[in-house]
Amino acid sequence: MTENKEYKVVGTRPIRHDGVDKVTGRALYGADFQIAGLLHGRVLRSPHAHARILSIDTSRAEALPGVKGVVTAADLPTAEDRIADLGEGAVNLKYLCDNIFASDKALYKGHAVAAVAATNPHIAEEACTLIDVEYEVLPPVLEVRQAMEPDAPLLHENIKTTSMGETAEEPSNVASHIQHKLGDPEKGFAEADIVIERDFVTGTVHQGYIEPHNATAHFNQDGQLTIWCSTQGAFTVREQVAEILQHPISKIKVVPMEIGGGFGGKISVYIKPVAALLAKKTGKPVKVLMSRTDVFEGTGPTPASYIRVKMGATKAGKITAAEAYLAFEAGAYPGSPVGPGAMCIFAPYNIENVIIDGYDVVVNKPKTAPYRAPGAPNAAFGSETVLDEIAEELGIDPLEIRLINAAKEGDRRADGPIHPRIGFIETVEAAKSHPHYTAPNGKKHHGRGIASGYWFNIGLESSVTINVNADGTINLIEGSTDIGGTRSSIAMQAAEVLDIPAESVNPSVVDTNSVGYTAVTGGSRTTYATGYAAYEAAQDVKRKMIERAAKLWEVDESNVQFADGVFSSINGKEEQISFRDLCGRLGETGGPVVGSGTVNPGGAGGAYATHIVDVVVDEETGKVEVLRYTAVQDAGKAIHPSYVEGQIQGGAVQGIGWALNEEYIYNDEGEMTNASFLDYRMPTCLDLPMIDAVIVEVPNPGHPYGVRGVGEVPIVPPMAAIANAIYDAIGIRMTELPMSPNRLLKAMGKI
Amino acid sequence: MRNLTGGEESVTVPGATVREVIDNLENRYPGMKARLREGDRLKPGVAVYINGLLTRGSILERVDADAEIHFLPAISGGTT
Amino acid sequence: MARKSHVQTTINGETVEFLCESRQSLLEVLRDELHLTGAKEGCNNGNCGACSVILDGRLVNSCLVLGVETEGKSVETIEGVAEPDKLHPIQDAFLENAALQCGICTPGFIMSTKALLDQNPNPTEHEIRYWLAGNLCRCTGYDKIVRAVQDAAESM
Secondary structure, eight states: OOOOOSSTTTTTOOOOOOHHHHHHHHEOOOOOOOOOOEEEEEEOOSSSEEEEEEEEOHHHHHHHHEEEEEGGGGGGGOOOEEEEEOOOEEEHHHHHHHHHSSEEEEOOOTTEEEEEESSSSOOOOOHHTEEEEEEEEEEOOOSSSHHHHSSSSSSTTTOOOTTTTTEEEEEEEEEEEEEEEESSSSHHHOOEEEEEEEEEEEBBBOOOOSSSSSSEEEETTOOOEEEOOOSHHHHHHHHHHHHHHHHGGGGEEEEEEEOOOTTTTTSOSSSSHHHHHHHHHHSSSSEEEEOOOHHHHHHHOOOEEEEEEEEEETTTSSSEEEEEEEEEEEEEOOTTTTHHHHTTTTTOOOSSEEEEEEEEEEEOOOOOOOOTTTHHHHHHHHHHHHHHHHHHHTOOOOOHHHHBBBTTTTOOOOOOOOOOOOHHHHHHHHHTTSHHSOOOOOOEEEEEEEEEEEEOOOOOOOOEEEEEEEEEEEEEEOOOOOOSHHHHHHHHHHHHHHHHHHGGGGEEEOOOOOOOOOSSSOTTTTIIHHHHHHHHHHHHHHHHHHHHHHHHHHHOOEEEEEEETEEOSSEEEESSEEHHHHHHGGGGGEEEEEEEEOOOSOOOOOEEEEEEEEEETTTTTTTEEEEEEEEEEEOOOOHHHHHHHHHHHHHHHHHHHHTOOOOOBOOOTTTBSSSTTTTSSSOGGGGGGOOEEEEEEEOOOOOOTTOOOOOOOGSSSHHHHHHHHHHHHHSSSOOOOSSHHHHHHTTTTOO | OOOTTOOOSSSOOOOSSSHHHHHHHHHHTTHHHHHHHEEEEEEEEEEEETTTEOOSSOTTBOOOOOOOOEEEEEOOOOOO | OEEEEEEEEEETEEEEEEEEETOOOOHHHIIIIITTSSSSOOOSSSSSSSSSSEEEEEEEEESBBBBGGTTTOOOEOOOTTTTTOOHHHHHEEEEHHHHHOOOHHHHHHHHHHHHHHHOOSOOOOOHHHHGGGSSSSSSSSSSHHHHHHHHHHOOO
């Protein structure tokens, strides 16, 4: 299963390079940034979920002592209806701008309307209350099926459904319809001995990063704009701000500070252009911070959805056909992750006959943003629950039915492409032989469930520069913001090439003026693609060092080899010099050595996970407690296993929160009534057992060390695994998320 | 795109690069180019898979004789 | 502009004087007036624990304490935990166990752990989980944090 390649650094567990800064409080996150003359900005947000903005009067706010500037949508350049590719996929600029500041309509409670810069944050907050906005309140549309009704109130007059390339005549809240079809589903269902069809509903959930959004901007008189901020991608901030403000990218420098979590939620910009506008207006640096409520109400959650899944199988457990209907809430503007949801839903299985329909639907909620394997968890909740039911009806072990149908290299995905080398079967087999799966499970109200999941992972552009130091160490310059230990997983790949310890690499994440273009830390791509760039940069260093050794010994480069950290001459004169010693002789052999590596790799390897969970259901309260959790995942190759385990554990726990507690609760007016960490209940450590992360390694042929992405797929299986465990415990199929105590009590007929 | 191919799920066209493949698709199925290209670039939001592997998303991508190409919506994501 | 009060307090063993408005929280004073930005703001209403500090020996959320309330008191923050030449065993244990990912919650967890181990040097896993339930971490799933606290307790 695991390729037995010998590595010296890859696969070890060094202390992370930024560790000391982070345990001593010295690491500087976005909100920690200080600069002389700083003003503080705050944003006024719409109190209504759906309202026409009739007028905005900022004069009373501007008159408050300490207020230095107020901005609204009128300060933004007029945006065209244009699709731009801004590093996180295609974005309609008009929508992007309207989400920064509502222009004609406020489309969700919390939609930014205006912003104030003042000498301190309290004055800025007070000034926000002095801005007079006249609204014409409109009825809100808060649920995807309601929004799809022909007589539903419309959010946008100009959105007409595009379906298979055709655009409808009449406006609608359904922005688009996609379909994937494989084989003959009708024939497949006719061949089935058992067909099961179920409906599922999932709630709106938030990424829940602990650090709120932040941005400090300064606009020089010459038009040079600098933004210090927490972001998943400094270059995507630069691109988005450039488009929104119609300002050249060469005049924008984005300085990525340390980032306190993102999970996909810190790719879109919200207050970065606002800080820039306020800085321009006041001539001073302006820091804008969000409150926790701003984060819940004004930034991208991941969508609520309605899903219908139908699957048919023979008595032997072979799936003959599968059908899915996915309707996702995009929030206020089109762009839900229904596309990836539709592409992932049946991807673990080799099914000949499949039809999948996906709908992207606008509703009066914040515009959704990516969240860890966006779209896939919603979809897997449906498909993995139905498959469990089929296994149960047929009397087949749930892991066995997955093995019977498991996709492998050469099989075709429902959306078309054939699978390259993948490790799904390996995860199921590892789960099957895990002591958790074979442990006894039979007590009253105790249950065990399993589920699997798939996520693509992506490649995209990365750049790395390596500067060689005289003492045999290297400085590694990269553009991937480090959210979970990637300084180390990237540094280790360069260290492996140069045969130096991980500690001999000093990695730095730098600003957009100081490194080549690097796409976002997202899509599980950082250790894969930026690690690949580091590998290439280290290879470049190695080549150049061989040239220097050849020069030193006056031999041909082809006579110099590098092994075990030592350069040696293999023909004629016998010479040897260590990497470290040669680093000390760079000046006399031609000057400093700088290596560079840039990639846009096309070989990202898909990731699979299979999870096992034991729960106990409290019959009195409806509370579900997770007793034991095992998460098996194919990492391709774990560069730093501790941080791979960390990704698996963290993703699984976010999934547990999504399964059991987390949801946006709305009243009829479209106000979120639980916009705090007290009421939006994320898992605490008291809610959880240890999470056993099991790494399976099926190397990805598209990476020199076999790396697949690891960050996203662990959030895909937990919801279905827990639903299946609840069924095992109490014999009730839960089809609505979260499976909170009140929903369980209702399902059990207690309330 | 099936509506442009008259319902065909899979079609075979010549071409040594994705650019040539799209041009040849357009010749046979008018309207295809508008779906896949914007000027001399791949349209934003379109992803190209060649033999099952997601490519870097360029019309310059080289294509072998029997290669299987898929045009799909691009994806994006987020980890920690 | 609101009138400012003069406050004298002890922070990490040093006498510190500052001016603050009565509406400013200890968290704001630490971060904005004293530039001790190790305590983080995650929610500003006591739910996340990212701003945890120790006030006269008691663990508090500094966002729920007013700056003026610290007059004559003693405050311990993350900046005072390590010795000049070496980390505190809790800090070492967090690093060795890879008990942090993004790190924004880490100062709060370390202060909370310190307060726990100061009063209960040998906590059970359940006691650790109960005590740390006031600190939210969204990255790790807590597994490695709990192990780090167990290791720290053993090494101290």
